[in-house]
Amino acid sequence: MIDELAALPGIGNKSAQRLAFYIIGMSPERVQHLSESITQAKAHIHYCRCCQNLTDTEICPICSDPARDRTTIMVVENPQDLAAYEKTGKYKGLYHVLHGAISPMLGIGPGDIRLKELMERLQTEPVNEVIIATNSSLEGETTAMYISKLIKPAGIRVTRIASGVPVGGDLEYIDEVTLLRALEGRTEL
Amino acid sequence: MIDELAALPGIGNKSAQRLAFYIIGMSPERVQHLSESITQAKAHIHYCRCCQNLTDTEICPICSDPARDRTTIMVVENPQDLAAYEKTGKYKGLYHVLHGAISPMLGIGPGDIRLKELMERLQTEPVNEVIIATNSSLEGETTAMYISKLIKPAGIRVTRIASGVPVGGDLEYIDEVTLLRALEGRTEL
Numbered sequence: 001m002i003d004e005l006a007a008l009p010g011i012g013n014k015s016a017q018r019l020a021f022y023i024i025g026m027s028p029e030r031v032q033h034l035s036e037s038i039t040q041a042k043a044h045i046h047y048c049r050c051c052q053n054l055t056d057t058e059i060c061p062i063c064s065d066p067a068r069d070r071t072t073i074m075v076v077e078n079p080q081d082l083a084a085y086e087k088t089g090k091y092k093g094l095y096h097v098l099h100g101a102i103s104p105m106l107g108i109g110p111g112d113i114r115l116k117e118l119m120e121r122l123q124t125e126p127v128n129e130v131i132i133a134t135n136s137s138l139e140g141e142t143t144a145m146y147i148s149k150l151i152k153p154a155g156i157r158v159t160r161i162a163s164g165v166p167v168g169g170d171l172e173y174i175d176e177v178t179l180l181r182a183l184e185g186r187t188e189l
Numbered sequence: 190m191i192d193e194l195a196a197l198p199g200i201g202n203k204s205a206q207r208l209a210f211y212i213i214g215m216s217p218e219r220v221q222h223l224s225e226s227i228t229q230a231k232a233h234i235h236y237c238r239c240c241q242n243l244t245d246t247e248i249c250p251i252c253s254d255p256a257r258d259r260t261t262i263m264v265v266e267n268p269q270d271l272a273a274y275e276k277t278g279k280y281k282g283l284y285h286v287l288h289g290a291i292s293p294m295l296g297i298g299p300g301d302i303r304l305k306e307l308m309e310r311l312q313t314e315p316v317n318e319v320i321i322a323t324n325s326s327l328e329g330e331t332t333a334m335y336i337s338k339l340i341k342p343a344g345i346r347v348t349r350i351a352s353g354v355p356v357g358g359d360l361e362y363i364d365e366v367t368l369l370r371a372l373e374g375r376t377e378l
Binding site: 080083158171174 | 216236266267269270272273274276277279280283289320321322324325326333334337341346347348349350351352353355357358359360361363365366367368369370371372373374375376377378
């Protein structure tokens with residue numbers, strides 16, 4: 001059990017040992033409950049057929065919500081990024097989860113992320129804007145450029161979330177690349 | 190001496206005491222040198238007559254550099270922010286240092302920052318763009334809006350540096366306000 005726990009991300013040998021001793025001290029019912037919740041989650045959680053987010057229904061609650069704007073799709077790298085935007089409560093469109101980003105360094109090509117599924121959606125759904133919200137990393141930017149080149153010929157508007165100084169940020173403590181990006185991306189007031 | 194040192198920012202009582210004992214242990218020449226460098230700096234460093242940055246010449250090296258683009262002025266809150274942009278090595282225009290930001294909360298009004306000096310420059314220099322690079326805080330935004338309203342009637346282009354996801358940033362760990370700003374400020378790809 002210690003080896004299995006230590007193989008999880010963010011859990012080292014010491015933590016694994018502490019968890020293991022704690023689990024052994026738990027009541028049999030609680031242990032049963034924990035173990036079942038793990039197998040059940042794995043058995044029932046899968047990718048939404050539409051946006052590829054994790055869900056326990058065939059179509060996830062966001063995709064099946066009639067109140068969402070079906071003409072806009074925000075493309076994100078993973079379910080955590082979707083959750084971050086969903087927490088703002090202001091974005092009313094749909095999402096598409098790529099489950100990764102293109103990385104020539106790690107050998108991850110366009111075929112290894114859920115791009116094909118996005119292209120299929122664009123052919124069947126009434127989308128007129130794709131907002132690319134991949135991370136502001138080398139991989140995220142590469143993926144954004146690739147998707148943009150793929151979609152634009154279809155006449156769909158492709159936008160990229162802004163890169164710049166975070167809100168509340170003090171210029172003095174911000175890295176040079178971000179400062180330059182903020183300067184290049186300046187907008188009319 | 191301990192009281193004087195402890196009154197400086199970032200130096201607490203303990204640090205002040207440690208510094209004081211160190212200074213007492215220094216050679217008389219080094220102490221003399223330290224003390225003189227402090228009075229000399231205070232005596233010779235003043236505000237550039239043009240951009241209000243700190244300098245030991247009447248006009249600072251940036252303002253007197255013939256290679257700089259005199260048609261663009263970047264407005265910053267303080268000399269540290271100017272230094273941050275100068276470190277990028279890519280911005281070739283001039284600057285204007287406000288030495289503060291408008292803050293109704295702290296009772297700092299437009300008359301308390303070096304705005305009058307900026308307006309005077311706009312009347313005598315051939316400026317066609319003012320880039321407002323105040324911080325992305327409440328005070329910075331208030332100042333940006335105020336300056337914009339003041340300058341725009343003169344027909345000068347007023348821009349604001351972009352607010353958004355910092356470069357290399359992972360969406361998952363970015364605050365909600367910044368995520369929304371990045372969404373609002375999205376650009377065409």
